[in-house]
Amino acid sequence: MKKLALLETSYRWLRQAGDAAARLVFPPQCAVCDAYLEGALSFCARCDYAIFPLKEPRCSVCGETREVSPGAYASEDALCPQCVEARPKFERARAYWEYYGSVADAIQRAKYGQRLWIVRNLAAELGPWFRAEIASITDACGRSAIAELAPALLITYVPMHPGDLRARGFNFGNLLLRACLKSAGIKPEIRRLVIKTRRTRSQAGLGHLDRRINLRGAFEVDPRVDVRGRAVLLFDDVLTTGATANEVAKTLRQAGASRVFVLSAARALKY
Template sequence: MRCQPQSTHQVYIWLKNTQPCLLCDEMTDTSFPICTGCEADLPWLGDHCERCALPMPMAGLTCGQCLRRSPAFSEVVVPWRYDFPVDALVTRFKHSGKWPLGRLLAQLLGQSLQQHFEDGLQRPDYLLPVPLARKRLRQRGYNQSEMLARWLAEQLALPMDPRLLLRVLETPAQQGLDAKGRQRNLRKAFALAEGAQVVGKHFALVDDVLTTGATANALAQLLKKAGARRVDVYCLARTPKPGD
């Protein structure tokens, strides 16, 4: 597969019309640092649940979990399955500080969102990055969700507020927990900033990967209880149901 990420040529000029592809190192034929072939090879989501974007065998279906308990968020917009090479790109951006890879994914997500807006998706009033616990922020040095939200805000001309949502409780990492474990893990983990203006507004949460949706649902519940009109979720990738 030509999409194997390379370790070199991580610095590039975004304003150039042609530049090396960050995945195969060939010269691109687009304004983004990815060639047409590598972009086509990405694991595009395809048919999915109309509420949580879980990969589904055909279009127009709602998954069993959303039928049993409707999530607090209205819609998830996500371009890819969490599969190679997107999983490797997200991991290197999130844990190894490879910011050019994150910005490339954000640019492609922004392109996808722009198409959704043109097709009738409501534009949100604000983008809200999923907050990171202070301890994890100190360890990592940055919040990857806030970086994604800033890039999207610039590309889509939307306001972004990184301080409206707070993570007030340190919780163990979500990786390795099942859906119920993630929900328990997030109880009382989030709060709104003092004086947050929420009533009647449409927000879009921005994150890197949607797994069970527990984090997005907890934040959406918090916003809806405070009077938010609508909450959507924008993320880079969606994991399949375990075992699929």
């Protein structure tokens, strides 16, 4: 046990030393404009002005922000019209940023521009929020601590079709999820629970109904996993209409998952 503890201490020390050396050779840069940064920042001061964290009031299920007229009252637990009409298959969805401005630029640069070092910048900002959201899920599942929840909670990400994964070379959501958990100081196992069995056209430019039709029947639960009676945390890098998260959640629920919670880095808002 002492040798193991010594090895772990040595590994942490070497990793910290390696990170410090890397910062000297490769100074941290802004995730949007590549300007060199000082300290532990992820965005330069200019790009930081175009970052918009999401605020209340929000739909208690899908997390869509709700416009409130001056003097009007909106309770914190109110549902948006879309969730009233068709309740999603997930328990709750939450995102940290609005998908706009610097955040949208940073995610697109990392996801489509192969600048994967930006993942660390995003995760550094998302880490504390991520930990707080998992603590909220802990409460919702009737657990007293995150460590107690870990064995009962399955953590996964929205899968890509194998053909799309080969073309891109990586699943951005998977990478960002792992980095966020590391930044939050949480070390649960991440598993691929769902497989995308049908290649679909891009969701970009499609309306909510067309997105749902496009994804219908495109996912299956991996036959090697058992989700029956388990709570699941599903991560999607960006929520637009929530159609993808809803279809994956529906697949998990049909396989026996008890509850599905959705977390996302950013959400595209309706204007």
